[in-house]
Amino acid sequence: MRQPDQTEAPDYAVELNACSKEFTTPHGGTYQAVQDIDLKVEPGRFVSIVGPTGSGKSTILHMAAGLLEPSAGTAASFGVPVRGVNRRASYMFQQDALLPWKTVIDNVSLGLTMAGVPKPEANDRARRWLEKVGLKNFTDRYPHQLSGGMRKRTSLAQAWIVDPDILLMDEPFSALDVQTRQIMENELLALWQESGKAVVFITHDLDEAIALSDEVIILGAGPGSTVVGRYDITIPRPRDLLEIRDDPQFVELHREIWGRLKIEVSRTYQSTVRQEGGAA
Amino acid sequence: MSTTTERTGRNAGVARQRPRRRAGVTGPGVRAGQVGLTVLVLIAWELLCRVGVIDDFFFPRPSEILKTVWEWVGSGFVFPHLLITLEEAALAFITGAAAGLLLGFLLARVHFLEQLFEPFLKMFNALPRVVLAPIFLLWFGLGIWSKVAFGFTLVFFIVFFNTLEGVKSVDRVLIDNARMLGASERQLLRHVFIPSALTWIFSSLHISVGFAITGAVVGEYLGASAGMGYAIAQAQGVFDTTGVFAGMFILMFVVLIIDLLVNRVERHLLRWRPTNNG
Numbered sequence: 001m002r003q004p005d006q007t008e009a010p011d012y013a014v015e016l017n018a019c020s021k022e023f024t025t026p027h028g029g030t031y032q033a034v035q036d037i038d039l040k041v042e043p044g045r046f047v048s049i050v051g052p053t054g055s056g057k058s059t060i061l062h063m064a065a066g067l068l069e070p071s072a073g074t075a076a077s078f079g080v081p082v083r084g085v086n087r088r089a090s091y092m093f094q095q096d097a098l099l100p101w102k103t104v105i106d107n108v109s110l111g112l113t114m115a116g117v118p119k120p121e122a123n124d125r126a127r128r129w130l131e132k133v134g135l136k137n138f139t140d141r142y143p144h145q146l147s148g149g150m151r152k153r154t155s156l157a158q159a160w161i162v163d164p165d166i167l168l169m170d171e172p173f174s175a176l177d178v179q180t181r182q183i184m185e186n187e188l189l190a191l192w193q194e195s196g197k198a199v200v201f202i203t204h205d206l207d208e209a210i211a212l213s214d215e216v217i218i219l220g221a222g223p224g225s226t227v228v229g230r231y232d233i234t235i236p237r238p239r240d241l242l243e244i245r246d247d248p249q250f251v252e253l254h255r256e257i258w259g260r261l262k263i264e265v266s267r268t269y270q271s272t273v274r275q276e277g278g279a280a
Numbered sequence: 281m282s283t284t285t286e287r288t289g290r291n292a293g294v295a296r297q298r299p300r301r302r303a304g305v306t307g308p309g310v311r312a313g314q315v316g317l318t319v320l321v322l323i324a325w326e327l328l329c330r331v332g333v334i335d336d337f338f339f340p341r342p343s344e345i346l347k348t349v350w351e352w353v354g355s356g357f358v359f360p361h362l363l364i365t366l367e368e369a370a371l372a373f374i375t376g377a378a379a380g381l382l383l384g385f386l387l388a389r390v391h392f393l394e395q396l397f398e399p400f401l402k403m404f405n406a407l408p409r410v411v412l413a414p415i416f417l418l419w420f421g422l423g424i425w426s427k428v429a430f431g432f433t434l435v436f437f438i439v440f441f442n443t444l445e446g447v448k449s450v451d452r453v454l455i456d457n458a459r460m461l462g463a464s465e466r467q468l469l470r471h472v473f474i475p476s477a478l479t480w481i482f483s484s485l486h487i488s489v490g491f492a493i494t495g496a497v498v499g500e501y502l503g504a505s506a507g508m509g510y511a512i513a514q515a516q517g518v519f520d521t522t523g524v525f526a527g528m529f530i531l532m533f534v535v536l537i538i539d540l541l542v543n544r545v546e547r548h549l550l551r552w553r554p555t556n557n558g
Contacts, residue, residue: 067460085460085462087462089460090460090461091457093453093457095453097453097456097457098457099454099458100553101475101476101478101550101553102552111461111462114462114463114464114467114471115462142552142554144554145554158461162461162462
């Protein structure tokens with residue numbers, strides 16, 4: 001593995017060096033979520049992290065965002081150590097994170113109004129974003145009045161409107177049905193293309209990871225999981241996500257990466273079965 | 281309808297909200313039944329008094345009670361008393377709710393203070409509040425302030441505990457999301473904690489409005505020179521049960537009207553919430 005060299009290393013958008021994270025369990029013990037994570041994402045790159053359930057994918061993203069402090073190791077962004085929330089990043093959560101008491105437009109413009117942008121201007125920009133994600137007729141709805149896909153689009157607009165340099169996405173589309181999901185993936189790629197933004201995308205779906213990314217990182221089974229594989233995805237862009245699964249390059253990459261991921265998935269499965277067997 | 285109600289199950293923001301009764305969803309059949317039941321009970325009461333099954337010294341006839349209510353209202357006798365009681369209740373409610381909200385938010389956000397104050401708050405809350413009334417009477421005298429102080433202790437704890445719980449139960453993801461979007465501590469309070477705690481605060485407001493009036497009336501009953509509790513105590517002093525019941529009914533209606541107003545405000549402020557049948 002390459003040693004981090006301060007003098008000639010470019011400023012990575014996201015840079016985790018040997019990051020570990022321990023949690024205290026309610027019984028007073030410690031739980032090692034992730035161990036020795038190295039993650040470097042250059043500006044403008046799309047990197048996916050794939051791993052079995054419980055492999056600490058969200059923990060990694062939280063450390064990159066500054067929502068969690070690593071127990072060991074360092075987190076940096078554009079050469080600056082991450083202290084507190086990383087202001088150059090937006091985060092798209094797996095769960096619904098829209099404020100249920102704000103209308104769609106107020107949710108989308110929130111990042112701007114909190115930064116002091118005057119309300120009329122913030123609303124204008126929010127309206128443009130809502131048009132972009134196909135929700136211009138829903139500006140005055142409350143989140144509970146929207147479908148799951150529409151809520152995700154609102155979240156996407158909310159995260160992008162502040163024009164972050166980094167987008168951290170934690171299984172953003174996992175709650176959606178397959179069709180809506182493909183549409184959302186396409187929309188995401190269209191937005192990201194040539195935006196120059198770095199994306200760290202977490203998913204448990206290898207197809208999704210390969211289709212979207214420049215690089216796929218495989219995490220080992222938890223607890224104490226670490227990076228077990230890195231794969232460059234060289235499929236040329238722009239990609240047609242509806243056809244990509246038949247692309248011979250895609251098929252070859254999928255076969256290769258799945259061969260590695262499979263081992264971790266079955267290890268996770270077996271340890272779960274063991275635990276359940278032990279508990280019964 | 282264009283508003284699909286696809287629920288993901290992870291929809292923590294709204295699924296978490298407790299279901300609550302909504303005014304105005306009762307059908308006409310239920311309404312008619314309610315009116316019918318009221319009339320039936322009143323007629324039965326009246327008749328049983330007239331034939332002597334119920335002693336109308338202890339349970340005065342509804343017609344007599346209504347007549348007394350009419351007299352008290354018509355002669356204007358009741359209004360000064362009602363005004364004093366409402367004034368005490370309003371002061372107790374405003375000060376109690378304000379202190380409860382303030383301390384609730386503070387302790388929910390500063391973990392150290394919560395740990396520091398927890399045993400003391402538990403202690404005071406465990407104290408049956410009615411025993412404070414005599415000491416407040418000595419401290420603050422027969423005027424309105426002893427009643428305000430008493431009502432304050434009743435209102436404060438309800439609002440405080442509900443606010444504390446409401447702020448602490450805010451969905452972690454909502455806080456993280458707002459922070460990622462650049463929220464300062466003050467903005468978190470304004471955009472996340474206060475609106476999120478509102479559902480809890482409102483459920484406590486319904487109860488605490490009632491408690492503020494209870495505090496005022498009980499305080500007056502123990503020692504005062506005016507107020508509904510005083511009027512009821514006076515009636516009781518001359519064995520005028522009709523007067524006691526009349527005072528009860530008037531208070532009941534006033535509290536009902538106030539509760540309806542609280543409902544109105546609540547429905548406006550919580551309009552973002554999904555209705556159960558929507």
